[in-house]
Amino acid sequence: MSESLPFDAVTVPEAFDRARWLRMGGLWLIAVLAVIALYWESAASMLQIWISSETFTHAFVVPVICGWLVWRDRAAWRVIRPAPSAWALPVVLLIGLLWLLGALSEVNSLMHMALVGLLILTVPAVLGLQVARSWAFPLGFLLFCVPFGEFLMPSLMALTADFTVSALRWSGVPVYREGLQFVIPSGQWSVVEACSGLRYLIASVMVGTLFAYLNFTSLKRRLAFVAVAVLVPLGANWVRAYLIVMLGHLSSNRLAAGADHLIYGWVFFGFVMFLMFMIGARWQEPASAKSWQVSVPEASAPRGAGLALLGLAVLIALPASLWMQIVRAEQPQTVQLNAPPVNGFEAKSLPDDEWRPHFSQANAMVQQRYRRPQEADVGLYLAYYRQQGAQRKLVSSTNVLVASQDTHWAVVSRTEETVDLNGRPWSARAVQMRGHAAPGDPGVRLMALQWFWIQGALTDSDSRAKLYQAWNRLTGRGDDGAVVVVYTRVEDGESNRARERLHDFLKQAWPSIESSLQGARSSVGAVAAPAP
Numbered sequence: 001m002s003e004s005l006p007f008d009a010v011t012v013p014e015a016f017d018r019a020r021w022l023r024m025g026g027l028w029l030i031a032v033l034a035v036i037a038l039y040w041e042s043a044a045s046m047l048q049i050w051i052s053s054e055t056f057t058h059a060f061v062v063p064v065i066c067g068w069l070v071w072r073d074r075a076a077w078r079v080i081r082p083a084p085s086a087w088a089l090p091v092v093l094l095i096g097l098l099w100l101l102g103a104l105s106e107v108n109s110l111m112h113m114a115l116v117g118l119l120i121l122t123v124p125a126v127l128g129l130q131v132a133r134s135w136a137f138p139l140g141f142l143l144f145c146v147p148f149g150e151f152l153m154p155s156l157m158a159l160t161a162d163f164t165v166s167a168l169r170w171s172g173v174p175v176y177r178e179g180l181q182f183v184i185p186s187g188q189w190s191v192v193e194a195c196s197g198l199r200y201l202i203a204s205v206m207v208g209t210l211f212a213y214l215n216f217t218s219l220k221r222r223l224a225f226v227a228v229a230v231l232v233p234l235g236a237n238w239v240r241a242y243l244i245v246m247l248g249h250l251s252s253n254r255l256a257a258g259a260d261h262l263i264y265g266w267v268f269f270g271f272v273m274f275l276m277f278m279i280g281a282r283w284q285e286p287a288s289a290k291s292w293q294v295s296v297p298e299a300s301a302p303r304g305a306g307l308a309l310l311g312l313a314v315l316i317a318l319p320a321s322l323w324m325q326i327v328r329a330e331q332p333q334t335v336q337l338n339a340p341p342v343n344g345f346e347a348k349s350l351p352d353d354e355w356r357p358h359f360s361q362a363n364a365m366v367q368q369r370y371r372r373p374q375e376a377d378v379g380l381y382l383a384y385y386r387q388q389g390a391q392r393k394l395v396s397s398t399n400v401l402v403a404s405q406d407t408h409w410a411v412v413s414r415t416e417e418t419v420d421l422n423g424r425p426w427s428a429r430a431v432q433m434r435g436h437a438a439p440g441d442p443g444v445r446l447m448a449l450q451w452f453w454i455q456g457a458l459t460d461s462d463s464r465a466k467l468y469q470a471w472n473r474l475t476g477r478g479d480d481g482a483v484v485v486v487y488t489r490v491e492d493g494e495s496n497r498a499r500e501r502l503h504d505f506l507k508q509a510w511p512s513i514e515s516s517l518q519g520a521r522s523s524v525g526a527v528a529a530p531a532p
Helices: 020-036 038-053 056-072 085-107 108-127 129-134 136-143 152-170 198-215 221-249 260-282 302-329 464-473 495-521
Strands: 001-009 175-178 183-184 187-190 292-299 347-349 364-371 378-385 409-423 424-435 445-454 457-459 480-491
Touching: 020 108, 020 302, 038 056, 038 108, 038 129, 056 085, 056 136, 056 198, 085 108, 085 302, 085 378, 085 464, 108 129, 108 183, 108 302, 129 136, 136 198, 152 183, 152 302, 175 347, 175 409, 175 480, 183 445, 198 445, 221 260, 302 378, 364 495, 409 495, 424 495, 445 464, 445 495, 464 480, 480 495
Parallel strands: none
Antiparallel strands: 001 292, 175 183, 183 187, 347 364, 364 378, 378 480, 409 424, 424 445, 445 457, 445 480
16 A cells, blocks of 8 residues: 655655664665675776876766765655665666676776666665655766776867867968878977867766756756757867967967966866856756655565565676686686797897887787898787786777877878788778887888787677677686787888788788687796786
């Protein structure tokens, strides 16, 4: 039996059942702590990102804001009598399995999203759907804790470079561009990670979403303002980049050079955000009292509530238990990886200034040069990974051919290339790089082909490599994988000749390369060549 109780969010605080809220609130707190304890590694890695990355330091204030929002609207939920709900359990199972998929494939963002999702779902599971409904926005706002969005950085950097170069040419400034680097008469400029605008975008969306919730009541206006909060920082960042380059150009690089251009950027961005919120405030809607029908149970159903809580406990613990069993079954093994011999090519030692891909914490690594008479050298780089985790993984945003902070090399172009390996066509990433040199000096140029080897499966896709890895771990075959990179010098701008050289080398070398990787897969012994 239950009664339907119409109420106004402000006028019926006396319906608050303090004893019931203390009892159920205590159970909810236990559920939250249990989730954090069971998935502590994911929680700790998320916290570490908050600390180490300036892009996500805002996450520290998100739980505080959520708590304040819940307390601010306490008159709307204190009349509800909380009771566990089994309707949330299927969603708990789904989110738990998503976390397991993220753990198997070592995708931090998926694990972090699932962890926050499990924390959110403790509310409807323990306190009930009506409480979750009254806390809907604060619970959704909690998703801003997830350090998510770095995959957008390359695209945002490219868009910033496109706009800046176009605006400079429109302003009458001659520009020569290669990739994210460009040269104007007053000097050289480069679009780096800080120029992507990702920090501006994430900060603007978070603050804009909160502003829309607090200042508008209609869904249409809220969504419109959030859309503006997405578009404005993108445009503002492009204008900021253009103005900084022009300021440096017109002042002969006395202004906006070095770290001070970042300061100018934040000042400009702050001014733009201030204008956006001032304009949004003009369309502010008056707050309306929240009023809806609340179903208040006359008596609790301890059996049903107990089964719901038991089901929640089992479903929360299930993914973590499966993951511990998988990890326990993977015995520690060292990797022996040998440089493969190639028919028709002579192995050569590496010079001290050899370019090296930025793949860190590999279990084993080999890098070798090969020479054939009357031809430029071809380089081979193999990095092998086993028992991957948060600190060591094959596919990650930091494992790249050229790191963003590299002071010696820069990426000029990225394309897709089809390579013939044992008579089968495979897709590879084709990257051209340029060594930094003095103005007027073209510098050394390299062409590289890169793909992943996942226990015999080949792909140049990060997501597909992750799925192969997850399936292999789930089926008990481990998580072995490697990156394969072949590269050669581009002489006198002859890109086609360099490409042909790489393809010819792979026709001869691939059987030996694959044999070396298969040998590493079955090896247990000393590491032949430790990763740097």
